[in-house]
Amino acid sequence: MTDLRTTAEAIHEQFTDHLDLDLDDVEARLDTLVTDYKVPLDEARRSVTNHYLDRAGLERDDIGGGAPGGNDQVALADIDAAEQWVDVTAKVVELWEPRSDSIAQVGLLGDESGTIKFTKWAKSDLPTLSEGAVYRLGNVVTDEYQGRFSVKLNRTTTIDELDTDLEVGDNTVEVDGAFVDIQSGSGLIKRCPEDDCTRVLQNGRCAEHGEVEGEFDLRIKGVLDDGTEVVEVLFDKDATEALTGIGLEQAKDMAMDALDTSIVADEMRELTLGRYYRIAGPRFNRYLLAETVDQLGEPTDPDAVLIKARSIA
């Protein structure tokens, strides 16, 4: 069975309660977009679904996602596309303050694989979720904003509280690559000492609290690059020391001797740029937060690459 047919059947099933659709007609619409107009299949699905929503006078939330028998049960870390209808089993890790009246609840869900943001709309009229409780959530829809995924609960979502607990994973990733840049704002820095403010000072000033007596800290904003993609990596004091071998006291001594804090970042560049590392840690926004840092030595398997090269036709 083709992807087109599978997608057509999924759309057909979504509308069974609302419209009397002809499966071939659904497939023909998809086919026009995909074959004649070179539209990617998921975009075509969205477009065709919207067409039928219009015709039925429905909102997106009014229709269910996948087959009547339920969607795929997915791990949170495996969510990598928007507009997917899925089922998840997850714990409410945190609830945040909604920024708008249209949002009933917003926060963080977690399962063994990692965490993801969730939004529950006020108009969906769903029961209230409690922090720390584990739920089976049926028929939630995925969304994406600037490369980060979230799930949205909607009118058709089913919520079953489970009498169990689960261990929440931390979205840890591991990347190998060459360390190609240490960005400004790295090395020996000063942070604002005010309560709950850890902003990095610029010329002795905090953006929030003005001129303050800063507290020294170490950090690196760096870039790891394997020739196909770049990963921005944030190193806190401990990770910076693991990467460079330079601790806070030593960094302060270096700056004192040179009467200049920038010497610390210069020295760190000298020690790390152009070397290969394996770095692991959780992802936060666009950054990988370095938890473990290993420098990579001699390559292990040159013969495999040679075999690959010889096999090119």
Add this chain to the structure above:
Amino acid sequence: MSSTPMREVSRRAFAREFNDASYTFKESDDERAPVYLLLPTGERANRVFVVGTLTETEDVGDDSEYWRGRVVDPTGTFFVYAGQYQPEAASALRDLDPPTYVAIVGKPRTYETDDGSVNVSIRPESITAVDEAVRDRWVLETAERTIERLQAFDDDGNDYAAMARERYDPDLSAYRDMIIAALEEADAEPEAVA
């Protein structure tokens, strides 16, 4: 808040392929849009990462210092130029004592010579002294990235390969042979070139 432009990947290419390139282009009319060098195996490069043996440095400047370094990999020589606008890289070239392994992150630059041919060089962002393990890893990694480009060359929708075919009409088998020779040399070589 203005969105930060995506940082450009540092491409991996052997010196032979890098020096075969000559065509540069922009993908938007914006004055500050990135300039890309078109690699003959079908990839755009706004930044490169190279590791090799720094064999020679020379101040070729007239009024102010302008340093040229020769960096050798198993297939050829990269030319690296750093002057007053690349103070860290210039002082690295001044201070380093060839021969030594170096890692360089930089931007490809092209210039046309009097006879009309195009030379390619690197304007470094950073130059650091590294050890042989880093160099060996780079040779292997660069071989892998180049193999991947060769394997994808005839793929539908590979726009940069299509562009390379039009601009260079490259002999891909020569690049395959280059990779094999580079790997065999790395394999057979028990100690540093130095």
